[in-house]
Amino acid sequence: MAEVALRPVDDSDLDALFEQMRDPESVRMAAFTAENPDDRPAFDAHMAKIRTSPDVTTRAVTVDGRLAGSIASFVVDGDTEVTYWIDRSFWGQGIASQALALLLESVHVRPLFARAASDNARSLKVLRRAGFATVGTAISFANGRNKEIEETILRLDKPAKTTPSDAPSGESQTY
Template structure:
């Protein structure tokens, strides 16, 4: 049950979504909370078209609310060596959609599609709303990472514990 009347859905990204994503990325409060430096339009579009949409190992979805783009969620691989590769998830919601349960619902839907575990996230440590959202969905604190001058939390959604073997019958 959701605490809002809107219909939250995920769908594939279409070209028109990128303009909304660019606007969301340049929101001053979102930049302050995420500690993410927004890219100029051309760099943003190039990154999205090549590094995200052009990478068939990325799982990327547009979050919609009542069929309007509200943000995006992306999962990607980091690391080159098989033993050091990690699957990460990141998301961005436009400010009009904050604080309404939309992020939790959208990420919950996404985690049904993205089956790789463990799954990592590294939000800015001061972005308490994002940290709470991830923890609500089962992510656990695993450490600290630095991105430039900023401290980020490393959170992990672990692989489920293996099921116990069935009882032996004689």
């Protein structure tokens, strides 16, 4: 089985993360993305801001040492949320589930929240397996689809007992 690990995002990761976050299929699935995924200056400014913010924990997700995506926790309106983005070439391998389990080991804030497009079944499955429960829905504008869609809001009150080998996933979210 592949070894999934988290580490701080390095400057050398930025080109690959930018490319991952502009993949059209990934953008459509994630839905709640940057206004213009092709805007590199906006991406760089966003990454510089979140990498230095005390309210954000951002980590590179690696598989056998190879960059596979990113995962983060951040505070919005007083609530701590999690988000992840896994490169499409790694979908269906359980990488997001393993990365989320690792993040939950280091982020001890509870409750913890997450949001996903309501039709992103694989991402919702990853979150639910990690112990998140649906607490509501909202209609929000999704840049990745250029329209309002339903998003599912989830909450984690305490860590679930999961193993890194839990179900494969093909999910992505962005921050």
